[in-house]
Amino acid sequence: MADKQNPETGGQATVTLTIDGLTVTVPRGYTVLEAARSIGINIPTFCWHPKLKPVGACRICYVEIEKFPKLQVSCATVAMDGMVVHTNTDQVKNGRRAVLEFILLNHPLDCPTCDKGGECDLQNLTFAHGLDDSRFAFQKYRFVDDDMTTTFDDKRIGPEIILNRNRCILCYKCVRANKEAFGEYDLGAYERGNITEINAAPGRQVANPFSGNLVEICPVGALTNTDWRYKIRVWLTKTTPSICNFSSSGTNILFYKEDHKNKIYRVTSRRNDDIDDGWLADITRYSYQVITSDERLIKPLIKKEGKQVPATWEEALEVIKKRLNEIKDKKGGVCIGGLASPSLDNASLYSFAKFLRRTFNSNKLDYRQDYRMLPKDTANNYSILASQPFKIAGIDDSDVIVTFATDLLREHQNEYLRVRKAFNFKKARIFVANPYAVKTADVAELEMVYKVGTDEIFINAVCLAALEENLVACPDRADLKKKIKPSSLKDAAEQCGVAPETIKIMARALAEGKKVTFIAGELLTRCRDREIIASALCNLNRLFGLNRKGQIAVLARYANSMGAVKLGISPEPVPALKKELEKIWSGLPDTEAYNTDTMLVHMKKEEINGFIIMGANPVMLYPDREFVKESLEKLDFLVVCDLYETETTALADVVLPLAGWAEYAGDYINLEGCRQHAEQALKPRFEAYPGYEILEMIADKFEKKLFSSTEERESEIDRLLKVDTTLPWPDGFVEVKTAEIEIEKDYPLALFLCDDPHHCGHLTEKANSLVNFCGEAYIEMAEEQARAYNLNEGDSVRLESPIGKIIVPLKISEHLDNQVVLVPRNFTSHPVTSLLMRKRRIDWVRISKVAE
Amino acid sequence: MFYSPVITNAAEAVKNEKLHLFRFVEDSEQVKIGTYEAHGGYQAWKKALTSMQPAQIVEEVKKSGLRGRGGAGFPTGMKWSFIPKDSPKPRYLICNADESEPGTCKDRVLMERDPHAVIEGMAIAAYAIGCHRMFIYIRGEFNHSIIRLETAVKEAYAHKHLGKNIYGTGYDLDMVVHSGGGAYICGEETALLNSLEGERGMSRIRPPFPAIEGLYACPTIVNNVETLASVPHIINRGADWYRTLGTEKSSGTKIFSLSGHVKRPGNYEVELGFNLKKLIYDPAYGGGILGDKKIKGVIPGGSSTPFLKADMLDVNLDYESLAQAGSMLGSGAVIVFHEDTCIVWVILKLIHFYRHESCGKCTPCREGTGWLEQIIGRIEAGGGKPGDIELIEDVCGNILGRTICPLGDAAVMPIQSAIKHWRDEWQFHIDNKKCMVKTNFEFR
Amino acid sequence: MILNDEAIAKIKERVGLYPQSKSAILPALTIAYHQVGYLNDKVYKDIADIIKVPCVEIAEAATFYTMFPKEPVGKYLIQVCHNISCALLGADSLISYLEQKLEIKKGETTRDNLFTLVTVECLGSCATAPMMQINQDYYENLTREKVDKIIEELRAKA
Numbered sequence A: 001m002a003d004k005q006n007p008e009t010g011g012q013a014t015v016t017l018t019i020d021g022l023t024v025t026v027p028r029g030y031t032v033l034e035a036a037r038s039i040g041i042n043i044p045t046f047c048w049h050p051k052l053k054p055v056g057a058c059r060i061c062y063v064e065i066e067k068f069p070k071l072q073v074s075c076a077t078v079a080m081d082g083m084v085v086h087t088n089t090d091q092v093k094n095g096r097r098a099v100l101e102f103i104l105l106n107h108p109l110d111c112p113t114c115d116k117g118g119e120c121d122l123q124n125l126t127f128a129h130g131l132d133d134s135r136f137a138f139q140k141y142r143f144v145d146d147d148m149t150t151t152f153d154d155k156r157i158g159p160e161i162i163l164n165r166n167r168c169i170l171c172y173k174c175v176r177a178n179k180e181a182f183g184e185y186d187l188g189a190y191e192r193g194n195i196t197e198i199n200a201a202p203g204r205q206v207a208n209p210f211s212g213n214l215v216e217i218c219p220v221g222a223l224t225n226t227d228w229r230y231k232i233r234v235w236l237t238k239t240t241p242s243i244c245n246f247s248s249s250g251t252n253i254l255f256y257k258e259d260h261k262n263k264i265y266r267v268t269s270r271r272n273d274d275i276d277d278g279w280l281a282d283i284t285r286y287s288y289q290v291i292t293s294d295e296r297l298i299k300p301l302i303k304k305e306g307k308q309v310p311a312t313w314e315e316a317l318e319v320i321k322k323r324l325n326e327i328k329d330k331k332g333g334v335c336i337g338g339l340a341s342p343s344l345d346n347a348s349l350y351s352f353a354k355f356l357r358r359t360f361n362s363n364k365l366d367y368r369q370d371y372r373m374l375p376k377d378t379a380n381n382y383s384i385l386a387s388q389p390f391k392i393a394g395i396d397d398s399d400v401i402v403t404f405a406t407d408l409l410r411e412h413q414n415e416y417l418r419v420r421k422a423f424n425f426k427k428a429r430i431f432v433a434n435p436y437a438v439k440t441a442d443v444a445e446l447e448m449v450y451k452v453g454t455d456e457i458f459i460n461a462v463c464l465a466a467l468e469e470n471l472v473a474c475p476d477r478a479d480l481k482k483k484i485k486p487s488s489l490k491d492a493a494e495q496c497g498v499a500p501e502t503i504k505i506m507a508r509a510l511a512e513g514k515k516v517t518f519i520a521g522e523l524l525t526r527c528r529d530r531e532i533i534a535s536a537l538c539n540l541n542r543l544f545g546l547n548r549k550g551q552i553a554v555l556a557r558y559a560n561s562m563g564a565v566k567l568g569i570s571p572e573p574v575p576a577l578k579k580e581l582e583k584i585w586s587g588l589p590d591t592e593a594y595n596t597d598t599m600l601v602h603m604k605k606e607e608i609n610g611f612i613i614m615g616a617n618p619v620m621l622y623p624d625r626e627f628v629k630e631s632l633e634k635l636d637f638l639v640v641c642d643l644y645e646t647e648t649t650a651l652a653d654v655v656l657p658l659a660g661w662a663e664y665a666g667d668y669i670n671l672e673g674c675r676q677h678a679e680q681a682l683k684p685r686f687e688a689y690p691g692y693e694i695l696e697m698i699a700d701k702f703e704k705k706l707f708s709s710t711e712e713r714e715s716e717i718d719r720l721l722k723v724d725t726t727l728p729w730p731d732g733f734v735e736v737k738t739a740e741i742e743i744e745k746d747y748p749l750a751l752f753l754c755d756d757p758h759h760c761g762h763l764t765e766k767a768n769s770l771v772n773f774c775g776e777a778y779i780e781m782a783e784e785q786a787r788a789y790n791l792n793e794g795d796s797v798r799l800e801s802p803i804g805k806i807i808v809p810l811k812i813s814e815h816l817d818n819q820v821v822l823v824p825r826n827f828t829s830h831p832v833t834s835l836l837m838r839k840r841r842i843d844w845v846r847i848s849k850v851a852e
Numbered sequence B: 001m002f003y004s005p006v007i008t009n010a011a012e013a014v015k016n017e018k019l020h021l022f023r024f025v026e027d028s029e030q031v032k033i034g035t036y037e038a039h040g041g042y043q044a045w046k047k048a049l050t051s052m053q054p055a056q057i058v059e060e061v062k063k064s065g066l067r068g069r070g071g072a073g074f075p076t077g078m079k080w081s082f083i084p085k086d087s088p089k090p091r092y093l094i095c096n097a098d099e100s101e102p103g104t105c106k107d108r109v110l111m112e113r114d115p116h117a118v119i120e121g122m123a124i125a126a127y128a129i130g131c132h133r134m135f136i137y138i139r140g141e142f143n144h145s146i147i148r149l150e151t152a153v154k155e156a157y158a159h160k161h162l163g164k165n166i167y168g169t170g171y172d173l174d175m176v177v178h179s180g181g182g183a184y185i186c187g188e189e190t191a192l193l194n195s196l197e198g199e200r201g202m203s204r205i206r207p208p209f210p211a212i213e214g215l216y217a218c219p220t221i222v223n224n225v226e227t228l229a230s231v232p233h234i235i236n237r238g239a240d241w242y243r244t245l246g247t248e249k250s251s252g253t254k255i256f257s258l259s260g261h262v263k264r265p266g267n268y269e270v271e272l273g274f275n276l277k278k279l280i281y282d283p284a285y286g287g288g289i290l291g292d293k294k295i296k297g298v299i300p301g302g303s304s305t306p307f308l309k310a311d312m313l314d315v316n317l318d319y320e321s322l323a324q325a326g327s328m329l330g331s332g333a334v335i336v337f338h339e340d341t342c343i344v345w346v347i348l349k350l351i352h353f354y355r356h357e358s359c360g361k362c363t364p365c366r367e368g369t370g371w372l373e374q375i376i377g378r379i380e381a382g383g384g385k386p387g388d389i390e391l392i393e394d395v396c397g398n399i400l401g402r403t404i405c406p407l408g409d410a411a412v413m414p415i416q417s418a419i420k421h422w423r424d425e426w427q428f429h430i431d432n433k434k435c436m437v438k439t440n441f442e443f444r
Numbered sequence C: 001m002i003l004n005d006e007a008i009a010k011i012k013e014r015v016g017l018y019p020q021s022k023s024a025i026l027p028a029l030t031i032a033y034h035q036v037g038y039l040n041d042k043v044y045k046d047i048a049d050i051i052k053v054p055c056v057e058i059a060e061a062a063t064f065y066t067m068f069p070k071e072p073v074g075k076y077l078i079q080v081c082h083n084i085s086c087a088l089l090g091a092d093s094l095i096s097y098l099e100q101k102l103e104i105k106k107g108e109t110t111r112d113n114l115f116t117l118v119t120v121e122c123l124g125s126c127a128t129a130p131m132m133q134i135n136q137d138y139y140e141n142l143t144r145e146k147v148d149k150i151i152e153e154l155r156a157k158a
């Protein structure tokens, strides 16, 4: 958190001091503690956390600094030139021992039954300081739960958190992290002095999407998670470094596992400051249960007389060979296509594409299972935008940040925390623009909620504000007005429903910002008119020169979305990639290329007859569930590989058990384009195999080996990943077309699909801990709106679109506003995609109360 | 009728020009703005605002030698000069009227009986540091002071001493009366800032000091009520006049709250350097010890300051002399106790207080005060053990100088001095499981 | 809402006085306490809604300060200072006297719900010790006679 260049101090960037006789030079702004740690001198801490503002409360980190009469806390003392610091004098040891003694006064002696045992800072320090005797001759202060008769405090304060107040040493890290880093207000400290207690907020549970971190940073066993408690002692586990499979940042994690039982017990952070700052979203922390759940597919299934029955791998592979060959022979390999999940590793994705392209000469493949109406080729403005370089850590030092068409808390939790951090530490100016209110707005200078379907008009309005206010120097700025409609800020502002004055403030900030981060998200990616909106953004970028003084990007959504792009798992890989593929494979099929949407359309027309799905679940996630189902049902032969039986596997002729990401080693490309490795933590459970092995087994049956060796596969992947897939920005301003927004009479509300903050996609429903946070779909709507419909929290609500209906409970949102409703798409019990019309920009629905 | 029946030496102040703070505190009309103005009120404010530059005021107060009356005795003018000159942020002035240090009840008299003097002093200080919105933080229990101040502030607005474009100078100044919620720690300036921001009243680590980053992270000055009430007189009569009061190094007058076993407890304004014995025994002030008993000891500057034994009372009440005597002037609360008072009992009262008031942020203060209360409580109850005194001394040593704010020091300094002065009595208490003297004070 | 319109209006007015609305928490607690007589989660929720600050912040602040009872008390809350200056002049015996007189122990409320007796730390009335505060008012320089009279008057008024 140090200031690299501090103008107030004459720009001198470093200071030099002496610690325990060693001279150390550190960036100005470093604390004495950070300086000491940078040369490997360890100073103990309880209340300090590298990503929180120091408070100097616990006092364990004392050091002696010459010329200072008293001991100083190193965590909160800024290193100064010429300081002479001692970390190990008698006075320091004395001070530390005294603090330990104070802390232990009222700390229970229950280490043998405490789950923190073995990794408890207090236990470790107590051993280190040899405090074996207590001078405290009194009854320890005891919190006792109201409804318990024992002195053991054991309070469930959240779906996954147990609090023992007696063990708490009041370092306040949990409360501080919760408020400061996460912006959450479900935990607090109450009373004062030595009877202070940590507890959940009145009438609430600690259930925020980052709550697991509180347990991880607690230095003692005051906070423990229910998934880990009483299951195993930490020293009996081994750790495996891995990558989160449910975030596109690729949060760095550690699996704690036990080899004999082939079991994972928990996940903690493997802090990587470039990526995650050491914070894990709960999804990341608890999604390992997707793998450890006992509902996993055990054996291959083969459909016999309309029923899927268990079979051996050999049987399954034989059926696949036979049926696909039949199709190939009768109709041609191009009638075979495939869909792979963007959460698969590089090897699986690459093998998938190579198999389809090489074995069947087919270009009908995709990784996008939930984005409607995709463009066919890559020569478009959306792809340009999506290919731009982006650095997560680049958010930290941006002075202006805009989030557009995204709800970061639901889609990009890691980046959500970064934006908060930039606000907390650098006082960055944050602007939030979305068709509905989102929580990022907590830290925003301005929140702009524009009318649904006016995304591009809002962006045009920002451009117009810059023109009319003369804020930018872009040489060809005069051209812009010819390319966009309407042509005045006043009209554009009126159409998108945001005050011109507000838009001007944001435009000015974009113009003045020295380092701007502009991020767009799913609402753009999933939108039918993504190309129109992206064109508006290309203009915005050109006008303000954003890419030159910062970064502008559409954030990829899944763990390996970027891998899928960079390895060409799409109908039309970008030209540079195509060239490299041609070289590697000595030629590419030049057959017709279909994306997910066109493949589904052609299935329905019976022009695609064989299909392989790996890890994807289009029935659950693709807009218009009936359409997807009907299409898949028309297939002659469908193979689906997955961890579980799903709505999609139900339609398959052959189902193959797929291994989860913890069950094999694999590489993933995060949204920054950074390649990360996840090691294998478990042996594949039951009869599951990793995707790349399954594909190799199938390819064997076709007597067309995919790779002669693993090395060959990896070297091909390496070559592809070296290709620069960044697409050049358009030469000048581009035309922004006018989108057609269909209005549906009698369906007055715009429905947006989202992920619940504790879920991602369709698999997390299998993780019990996550289900404990949220296990059922809901419809979220503004309080005022609910009142207008005479609805209350928890009411059963019928949600109808012109093509379908679902019944869900109502949740009143604190910050949503009137024009939209949100429904999470993560729950099999509420197939919300059945409401969506495939070709629509906006999904219109109506609601009514279900009579009791 | 005045609200508090506390005795003052206002009669003396009426005769003695030098005693400016108490001059009108027995005048029941003084709370009204008309009377205050008739007595020359708001002249200093007008003079400061219309004829002096802020820097000049800071200089004048520096020259006067005025030191903070809230406890720490920091030179007031110098504190004001720490406000960054070129910061674009707003600046804030806060008058500290939390008055919670046991023994101290002086600010309350000023607020109840001469509230405009407080407002006027605040206004001048605000102008001197470039503040346009000032706060007075009054402890919540002082309901009467709160009402008095709120009324007076309304009057001051009505008479255009506050508000927009004051005296046609273009200077705007607003004032907010803010009440606390019962927490001694909120008298500590950084805890006060947190409290005023709506946080729990926990102290903050320094640096940054409030003058650089205080209220809402803006430059802020916190001054005691009495300190600020002295300012108008300095502006009216000049720093040179102020320097003639008191001693060379401790200039001015100071209100002493005299309480405990004296015949005439009360608030007395005297020049700094006044003799302690005289304050206790002179019929015009304390009038001697209750029941003419022998004095045992005195806490000279509020419950946080080290004790003076009976043989140390011939000391002058100024910053330097008291420091030399091993104690402190503190907030000027002189608590007197006579020979029937058990020192362990006194300390138990105090440590109970500090344990109760510790904010709970830093470990040594939070845990240490609790432990001390238990040990001392056990001794008092007759359960003392050999080694207890050494244990107490050791625990005190582990708190002193090791905490975020001075509350930790405040809690242990009286204990350390009580053990130093009356060690035999502690030992007696431990050995004999009872007090050496009979402490059983009946109320009348 | 537990808070009445007058309290709500007063709290809203306070919010306007501060650069940050959170500063109004403590004044709001005082206003609420004066109306309700004590504070609890429901009151925190009301305040949170009025000044638009998360409820936990209100609860954290409220429980830090000791001036506000957190559960119902008698019509008259008698708070006797038992700190040093008052103790030197018989605060402990004053407390026993009140305990006898009201037939309750400290911390308790009389059966008729009229009086609750508690002890408090220094109330800044040291030179007029011993003293007590009943609801918002101070009673100083107490003697047995005065205490008798005060209690009698309050009983009569009730």
Ligand SMILES: Cc1cc2nc3c(=O)[nH]c(=O)nc-3n(C[C@H](O)[C@H](O)[C@H](O)COP(=O)(O)O)c2cc1C
Residues within 6 Å of the ligand: B067, B068, B069, B070, B071, B072, B073, B074, B076, B096, B097, B098, B099, B100, B101, B184, B185, B186, B187, B188, B189, B190, B222, B223, B224, B225, B227, B228, B405, B406, B407, B410
């Ligand atoms: C625990 C503690 C309690 C304090 N209480 C008060 C108080 O009630 N009133 C006060 O004016 N200063 C109090 N102070 C001193 C203030 O921190 C601060 O120094 C003072 O208000 C500055 O004003 P002055 O310079 O005018 O004295 C206290 C300090 C500490 C450490």
Ligand code: SF4
Residues within 6 Å of the ligand: A167, A168, A169, A170, A171, A172, A173, A174, A175, A198, A214, A217, A218, A219, A220, A222, A223
């Ligand atoms: S619960 Fe843990 S993290 Fe929170 S204050 Fe207590 S010890 Fe610290």
Ligand code: FES
Residues within 6 Å of the ligand: A044, A045, A046, A047, A048, A055, A056, A057, A058, A059, A060, A061, A062, A073, A074, A075, A076
């Ligand atoms: S780590 Fe420095 S005070 Fe807690």
